[in-house]
Amino acid sequence: NAGVTQTPKFRILKIGQSMTLQCTQDMNHNYMYWYRQDPGMGLKLIYYSVGAGITDKGEVPNGYNVSRSTTEDFPLRLELAAPSQTSVYFCASRLIAGDPNQPQHFGDGTRLSIL
Amino acid sequence: GIQVEQSPPDLILQEGANSTLRCNFSDSVNNLQWFHQNPWGQLINLFYIPSGTKQNGRLSATTVATERYSLLYISSSQTTDSGVYFCAAGGYNFNKFYFGSGTKLNVKP
Numbered sequence: 264n265a266g267v268t269q270t271p272k273f274r275i276l277k278i279g280q281s282m283t284l285q286c287t288q289d290m291n292h293n294y295m296y297w298y299r300q301d302p303g304m305g306l307k308l309i310y311y312s313v314g315a316g317i318t319d320k321g322e323v324p325n326g327y328n329v330s331r332s333t334t335e336d337f338p339l340r341l342e343l344a345a346p347s348q349t350s351v352y353f354c355a356s357r358l359i360a361g362d363p364n365q366p367q368h369f370g371d372g373t374r375l376s377i378l
Numbered sequence: 379g380i381q382v383e384q385s386p387p388d389l390i391l392q393e394g395a396n397s398t399l400r401c402n403f404s405d406s407v408n409n410l411q412w413f414h415q416n417p418w419g420q421l422i423n424l425f426y427i428p429s430g431t432k433q434n435g436r437l438s439a440t441t442v443a444t445e446r447y448s449l450l451y452i453s454s455s456q457t458t459d460s461g462v463y464f465c466a467a468g469g470y471n472f473n474k475f476y477f478g479s480g481t482k483l484n485v486k487p
Contacts, residue, residue: 296475303479304479304480305466305477305478305480306466306477307477308474308476311474321474322379322474351419353421365426366411366426367411367423367475369413369420369421371419371420372419372421374419
């Protein structure tokens with residue numbers, strides 16, 4: 264049972280390039296989340312999804328896009344990378360069904376630098 | 379959104395000491411989670427505790443939802459407890475969690 268898997272672990276981008284951060288979970292969780300963590304700060308929610316085909320904005324969605332075509336996968340897309348998007352990105356998943364008292368489970372993060 | 383404040387921001391302990399970390403939140407919550415971020419950056423789930431008290435070994439947590447705070451207790455601290463401790467609070471829609479800025483703990487041998 265791998266849990267939440269994020270790829271790549273590290274990436275350096277040039278300003279204006281685009282890329283997709285991958286996130287997959289094998290726990291059949293319906294809720295999935297993308298967060299960013301800037302140095303010395305807590306995590307901020309970028310986008311979330313409550314199930315396949317349903318996504319919504321979090322606190323800091325500008326500059327990002329997401330899709331959720333399957334229960335397992337929740338990729339995050341950066342279209343025009345900017346230095347302000349240099350951060351560590353975490354994906355999380357959670358099961359909301361019946362008992363709502365379920366924790367979030369996190370991947371190990373993707374460290375992204377934009378130069 | 380929900381404002382989450384953690385205190386203290388930094389804490390230095392001698393190995394074997396006890397500590398209490400606090401998390402205040404600005405609104406009613408139905409979700410409250412404590413995490414430990416280790417020196418490698420991994421987020422480890424410690425407790426999911428929207429109310430009441432839970433214990434896991436040397437760690438325990440208490441949330442008093444009506445008074446809008448949660449406490450994390452670390453007893454007999456070890457150097458491996460070092461890292462940053464975050465609390466995250468969410469409302470009744472299960473969708474959004476709001477993180478505090480963390481408490482950075484350094485346990486010295």
